[in-house]
Amino acid sequence: MPMQEGIYGLVAEFDTPGDMVRATEAAHHHGYRRMDCYTPYPVEEAAEALHFTKNRVSLICLLGGILGGSTAFLMQTWIAVWSYPLNIAGRPLYSWPAFIIPAYEWTILWAGLSAAFGMLAMNGLPQPYHPLFNAPNFRDGATVDKFFLCLEATDPRFSLVESRAFLESFNPVSVVEVDH
């Protein structure tokens, strides 16, 4: 991949999630689409303001859970009934109540792993380099107590002057130009 040069976008810093969400809503209303919010903790309303579409992580999680649960149940059935039948206290070989708990555990395990890895596979992580870290205030605040909205330069509506003026109209702490 060739080195990308030039400007990545404009990042506005806010003190409260409310201000950031209001700016995001206005930006979306204004026609901006290639933008993103960066917050120290999940702000669900930001996802709404960005008009996040549904993704398939929940489906992957569900499928993982179903597969994990049925695999564990069938494995136990196979072992107990066909592979190594044992008479345990005179119970039938197919003693399903005893299979439930390991099946339940595997449901949780596989649903959890599917959700985590499905999320990583679909959001492009791990990402060792991101241009936003070139902004010093982003490095200091994004994981502590600041809320950021970044308008990306690839957006057709993006213009260095107008977009800056637009962001500044929301009284952010700062608006910083970020290079690639």
Place this chain on the structure above:
Amino acid sequence: MSDQHQYGSGQADTHGHAHGHKTAVPASLAAPAMVGQWQRRWLILGVVTGLLSLIFLFLGEDGINHFLRAYVVGFMMCFTFMGGGLALLMVQYCSGGKWGLMLRRPLEAMTRTLPLVALMFLPIIFGMKRLYLWAAVSNPVQALKDGVINSAQAHAIAFKRPMLNPTGFIIRSVIYFSIIALYTYLLNKWSVKREQDKAGNYEFWRIKFENLSGFGLVVYAFMLTGPAIDWVMSMDPTWYSSVWGLLFLVGQGYAVLALGILTLLQLSKAEPIKSLFRKTEQMDMGKLAFAFVMLNIYLAFSQFLIIWSGNLPDEIPWYLNRFRGGWGVIITIDFILHWLVPFTLLLSRDLKKNKSKLAWVCRIMIFARCWDLFWLVEPNYPDSARNLHMTPGMAAYFVVPVALISLWFAYYYAQLKSRPLVPVNDPHFDEILEPEHAH
């Protein structure tokens, strides 16, 4: 210049937007007129089904016996709402949170149904000999000789006599109601005082309520094992399970949360709840209900698994009485309504946001509790154990619990409308007026 003008208007827009989101305090926090309407409807249903129920008293032994058993199912549902309301009220004082603020008045109204529930208990005392084998049999040795009971029953009744005797039963029941009455009285009295406190004194009240509720929760959780054993488990004197009280405790949380959410969803058709009940709290309550759905199946299944694994002759018949002879169908439906349906539906985020769908899940959850009680109560008796029979008396289950629950609902709505629907002297009140995206 024109661009700048555009941005300027953009700014004005966003500010207007922000102000538009901040909810104004509704003009009146009193219950809307429709609560009175609900009260009348439930009262009419209660009276009609109540009169129909009386028919069973004239249908001979079969009718009277089933009337009383169905009565216990209805009574236990009312007790669940009342006692569970108290437990969840104390939980929300200790945990804090905006969901608790929204649920506080409905929960208080549930606790104040105590006089009605205590009154409903009286017929159980009069019907004790038909409901409880240990009350019917005063001399187990003689009864064994006469072939009325088997040796396991004779042994259990003789051995458990110090606890399972009519006098002890009544004394303990009075103690249970007294403990609940004490906490109900204090929490409701202080709640009024807190609202009248002009100075606010929020910290003072918060600590006062926390101290009462924290200890009260421990007392209540231990106490509930008592009524669960006395009123339901002792119908079969031979059987025992140590998780029984906890099962009822979780069942109370399950039913009360469903009823609380349902109440708020219905109240949200009119002011003041319409503008105060936000999606955020609705979602949170949905998630909490989901947790209770999981906890309930966890306890119910672990009780079954332990007894199934042990496979001992003094424990396993209790389950066999409830699986064989047609009862398998009842427990399968119980499993579907009690766990499968709420679990799969409450997984969905969209459903928890949808008012009418969430309300239907709550109705199913409340119905599932009644269904579960039917499965717990009826197979205790020799005519029903391992035999899901269809005598005329069984029809009592269609009317008697409905009558009791309807009358309870009428009383509950009367209590609900007697106070403002949302407490104001609480910092959370300002928070629920905030727009949803300002954390």
